Amino acid sequence: MLSYDDRLKLLRETKIRHTLQKRKQNGYTDLDDFGTVPLPEGYRVTPYYNSENGSFYGYEGMAENFCRVLGAHPPYVDPLEMLCGRWRDMLVNYRGDVHYLPDWLKNDPKTQEMMKSVTNQWSKRWDEMRFPYEELKPLQKRYNIQSGIDSDAHFACDYSIGFELGFPGLLEKIRHYRTLNPEKKAFYDAEEKVLLAIFDFVERHVAEIDRQLVTEVRPEIRETLLEMRSVNAALLERAPQSFHEVLQWTVYFNCASRIYTRDGAGFQLDTLLYPYYLRDKEAGRLDDEKTIFLIANLLLTDPHYYQLSGVDENDRDLTNHLTYLCLDAADRINISCNLTVRLHPNCDPGVLERSVFYLLKNKNGWPRFCNDLTLTEGYMRNGVDKKTARRRIAVGCNWMCVPGKEYPMNDTVKINVAKVFEVALEEMKGESAPSTARLFELFQKHLKIAVQTVADGVNLHLDHQWEVTPELVMNLLMHGTLEQGEDISRCAELFTVGLDGAGLAVVADSFSALETRVENEKRLTWEQVFSALEENFPDERTRLILHSSPKYCQGGTAADRWALKLTECWTKTVNGQVMPQGRCLVPGWFSWARSIEYGKAVGATPNGRKSGEPISHGANPNPHFRKDSAPTAQAAGIASVQCGFGNPAPLQIEFDPLLKADDEGVRVISQFVKGHFKEGGTLININILDRDTLLEAHKDPNLHPDLVVRVTGFTAYFASLSPAFRQLVVDRFLEGV
Amino acid sequence: MTHPKALIADIQRFSLHDGPGIRTTVFFKGCPLNCAWCHNPECISFAPETLFYPDRCVGCGGCAEGCFSDAKVLCGKEYTPDELMEEIRRDLSYYGEDGGVTFSGGEPLGQRDFLLEMLLRCRKEGIRTAVETSLYIFDEEVFRNTDLILADLKIWDDGLHRSFTGVSVEPIKENFLRLGALSTPVRGATPVIPEIDQGIEEISRFLYGIENVREYVLLPYHPIGTKKAEALGKKQRVFSVPTKEFMKEIQRNAFIR
Incomplete structure (x- = not known):
């Protein structure tokens, strides 16, 4: 007779077979x-x-x-x-x-x-x-904008x-x-x-x-x-x-x-299912083994983003017995899981410990963590009450949403700030007295145009989405849609539209390089830098002089100061954008999995990055930001560049800390998570990987078809990723070793 | 009052293997020992040194105006206590209840006034400290003002100890015994090098008898210092890396607490 465990083992094997079969059918899917x-x-x-x-x-x-x-x-x-x-x-x-x-x-x-x-x-x-938008296209291209026009879903039922x-x-x-x-x-x-x-x-x-x-x-x-x-x-x-x-x-x-x-996003798994669990258990229809099997089965059917734990509107812990069963279920099936554990000082500390234990034990990139305090307080700054802000759960790669009430277009609207920087630098070239101060003025000017362009696109989308791609399925589980006969894109209670900046580290490090090498040390002249960029660094020494300048996330450097200044400017510009009909733009830093694509649009930059190379990943620092690649240095840097309005600048990190899933390992990683959140971090997309397994799988993905990595917010089977993407994950990982 | 300055070889954040929890490890420059297998040969000299990695050299010919390819790396930067505290405070949120700062090297007691100043400052700010020392030098004031002492006893036999580290083991043994009179906890360790008859059984029995040696660990040798020694223009002997089975066997015969 097959036990639940036997069945889960067989289901896991089916999943692996499907992964390989899908790769054969579909090719690589990043x-x-x-x-x-x-x-x-x-x-x-x-x-x-x-x-x-x-x-x-x-x-x-x-x-x-x-x-x-x-x-x-x-x-x-x-x-x-x-x-x-x-x-x-x-x-x-x-x-x-x-x-x-x-x-x-x-x-x-x-x-x-x-x-x-x-x-x-x-x-x-x-x-x-x-619904044409020809007039926006040249500007969208100029600033490498992902406009959000035509993007559906990205909200929560x-x-x-x-x-x-x-x-x-x-x-x-x-x-x-x-x-x-x-x-x-x-x-x-x-x-x-x-x-x-x-x-x-x-x-x-x-x-x-x-x-x-x-x-x-x-x-x-x-x-x-x-x-x-x-x-x-x-x-x-x-x-x-x-x-x-x-x-x-x-x-x-x-x-x-x-x-x-x-479409779609998950929900607060433990809280919403708890009454059903309790009722069946009290009636003797359900035991914990069957509960675990059923949850594992749900996770197998779709790696939707589900949130666990957190607190209610009165700061009371939401953790319940089912929270632990959900984590246990994810451990039993141990596939691609997008579980987010929400942490608050009032939460049962056991949840963090159990989560970190599984993170270390399985090394499959789950769960990840979000910080209730900064997310709730941040979202309230948009004029939202605490009860609503608390209900805004983590249900996407980088994003949160109030289920049933918000239409945020999150993760669909982005500006490549490295491109905005390039445009500003280009304009400064023709001027007689170039300086970082002047460059920053021009950056601000162009950023404002880029944000206005985004706003125009978002408004076009929101005005007409119901006539193009009405959200017919998700409308069923939204408030006010069926009652009013309107698509959610027209009748949501909250239009807090997420606008993410991508390429922060490239811009911060570029400003730092110019300030350090040209203005302070006078090792290079502006003309030398302009010419080097134009010709894509024909002289390696010039590139290295710029590249070895102080970097963002080193701690207390010129680049760290520039990253703060850029975040302040980004937040102010995005917040300052006037929007009609109660809509507003909410700033964050995130590039999703587009760092390669965005990099192709940007020429050589003063941080020593060559033309077409990937831009920095989300709010992360550039590769080789410190000799020790200290995760705490990265975490501290990212905690300092939070925009503060409820949309995150996630800490995205992959490393092999050579720690076992024992008390010491759990204590260290838990402390790392708590430390980042104490400093104001919002979301941690974490990958703890085994170095040997990853490198073997990179060589031959078929050796480890069950290896899961967290690419950005989402997890994916490593074997399904294209070689270029696998390389990106491996490079990021090696940086963290 | 003028504060002392110290010559620091490196500062490593998120250090997980130099004491409990998440730590910042500060590597002091200079050491009275010269171990044949030293992991940090750039920390032996008390003076600044330049390491040269020819594989990183781009041949730009601009050496005189500074190297930017990391081919020539200067090791040894002076810090004031204020500057070093600033670095240590960067990871304050991550230290938690058991993490903190480890002063290592080299031999941190080689710059003891500065070290003591740092220990007192850390204690005042509630940052837990550890001192990783060769124990060739005994300094009661320093040892009383730290939360943990990490000390090696590498070879039991004095002749072998002299030939592989350049100094006698006797003062180190004596200092271990003197540590026994203090209440500061000690973690004893021995780097395991298969080629040398280190007398691990004797070492572990000796340390087992000292009450505040709370833990004794055996650390497998790794040729991590070889490349750095080469970059300093020195040749470091390469020993063999002990296998897992070798380590297990050694562990079996040791008095482990």
């Missing part, structure tokens, strides 16, 4: 794993286009294509699991963004024919025929709405409000269509379970299948009631939101 499964041969979708430009938009276009893609997804029932339903394909693949489409489907002649009208990647996501109503309750809600708001019929019809497609998806799973029951002979698996059948059938009739039902409901909702456009 992305989150998303819990996808390989698509079966013969999978086919015929999209419906409702726009003259060969794409589909709006309520009708999105709802119809959602039905087609979800309808084409085969049911996924693995009798070793207890939860069913998985996803692979999504709507944007049929709008010209073939990024996620498996290679074999991309190369299929029928697919190619279908894609003929949408050959220009990314171009058909936004309906430019109706309030799952409690779904748990309370279930699919039937949501259907009733849609129909009820349609009668109250007849002028919004198109919206409600689309929402109804989406929901009915989800019903159909559930029904197909029930049928698949029935089919498997006919042949299954193992008693424990038959028992599981029968339980699964009852759970799934219940979800068609009513709101989820048991722990198992509420998790299965979550998996279906997550599948639907992912298929829609890779």
